[in-house]
Amino acid sequence: xxxxxxxxxxxxxxxxxxxxxxxxxxxxxxxxxxxxxxxxxxxxxxxxxxxxxxxxxxxxxxxxxxxxxxxxxxxxxxxxxxxxxxxxxxxxxxxxxxxxxxxxxxxxxxxxxxxxxxxxxxxxxxxxxxxxxxxxxxxxxxxxxxxxxx
Numbered sequence: 001x002x003x004x005x006x007x008x009x010x011x012x013x014x015x016x017x018x019x020x021x022x023x024x025x026x027x028x029x030x031x032x033x034x035x036x037x038x039x040x041x042x043x044x045x046x047x048x049x050x051x052x053x054x055x056x057x058x059x060x061x062x063x064x065x066x067x068x069x070x071x072x073x074x075x076x077x078x079x080x081x082x083x084x085x086x087x088x089x090x091x092x093x094x095x096x097x098x099x100x101x102x103x104x105x106x107x108x109x110x111x112x113x114x115x116x117x118x119x120x121x122x123x124x125x126x127x128x129x130x131x132x133x134x135x136x137x138x139x140x141x142x143x144x145x146x147x148x149x150x
Contacts, residue, residue, distance in 0.1 A: 011036075070126045077125075 013021060025032050042048065092100055
């Protein structure tokens with residue numbers, strides 16, 4: 001590929017921008033032509049900004065994927081917990097409800113303190129789960145059958 005000779009152009013700048021441009025060139029010890037050429041090259045290539053943007057979008061996409069996974073795990077946890085709670089928590093007679101409510105508030109405060117301590121130490125409930133499946137459905141069925149399960 002043949003190299004073309006340099007071409008002279010005559011852009012117009014506002015007075016303030018021209019002053020800043022000349023001050024910048026003097027401070028950096030660069031010619032006006034070299035600064036204009038480098039700026040135009042970067043502006044027209046636009047590759048640095050777009051690559052940076054793509055990397056940031058990829059990082060955000062991965063973070064959203066992790067958040068979705070965590071939310072799904074926590075939703076399932078909550079659903080199972082509520083089902084178990086309804087299955088094993090009997091209805092109380094009216095006369096026992098005030099004492100049960102006091103006991104529940106005390107246990108709730110302990111729970112909140114435990115959660116605050118775990119969060120303060122950087123521990124996350126979701127980290128206790130395996131992030132990759134350890135078996136497929138067929139393997140799980142065969143294990144259940146071997147154990148005499150359903």
